[in-house]
Amino acid sequence: MTRVYIALGANLANPEAQLDAACQALASLSDSDVKVSRYYRSRPMGEVVQPDFVNAIACFHTPLSAIDLLNALQKIEHDQGRVRLEHWGPRTLDLDIILYGNEQLSLPRLTVPHIGMTQRSFVLVPLFELAPTLILPCGTPLKRYITPAIQEELSVIEVSTTATSCLAQ
Numbered sequence: 001m002t003r004v005y006i007a008l009g010a011n012l013a014n015p016e017a018q019l020d021a022a023c024q025a026l027a028s029l030s031d032s033d034v035k036v037s038r039y040y041r042s043r044p045m046g047e048v049v050q051p052d053f054v055n056a057i058a059c060f061h062t063p064l065s066a067i068d069l070l071n072a073l074q075k076i077e078h079d080q081g082r083v084r085l086e087h088w089g090p091r092t093l094d095l096d097i098i099l100y101g102n103e104q105l106s107l108p109r110l111t112v113p114h115i116g117m118t119q120r121s122f123v124l125v126p127l128f129e130l131a132p133t134l135i136l137p138c139g140t141p142l143k144r145y146i147t148p149a150i151q152e153e154l155s156v157i158e159v160s161t162t163a164t165s166c167l168a169q
Helices: 015-027 066-079 121-130 148-152
Strands: 002-010 039-042 053-062 094-100 155-157
Touching (some): 002 015, 002 121, 015 053, 015 066, 039 121, 066 094, 121 148
Antiparallel strands (some): 002 094, 039 053, 039 155
């Protein structure tokens, strides 16, 4: 079993509901509880005009290989209406493998740790919420990347606990 951290993001078709449904789907990939950060609102990356994103990080143990996990995540995205039209464009759901155990992978379809994770507040802040003592595969403590400026880029979204039963409290 490998501990994985998955980034969740959505900005179309009721983003909070998209993340709720994704949390439920992630539970089918795990033999343990899925822990999920609070939901955060963030500005989109890139130049495409689009709504703000809702983001979170999920953590769980999985028996799947990294590629099998990627395939399963892409199926969840597809099942929730994801259509890949433009890079950094709007989407119903985006699921990215941020960390796969302590592995460092560079495969044609997958790079882990996720490229750019240390520059993205919408990854760092919810990841730190779940794992404040985490040491990244490169040996650097996650907390080194958590600055006041990074924390100020996001706002927490108040979510009903009845709608998001998989959220860690």
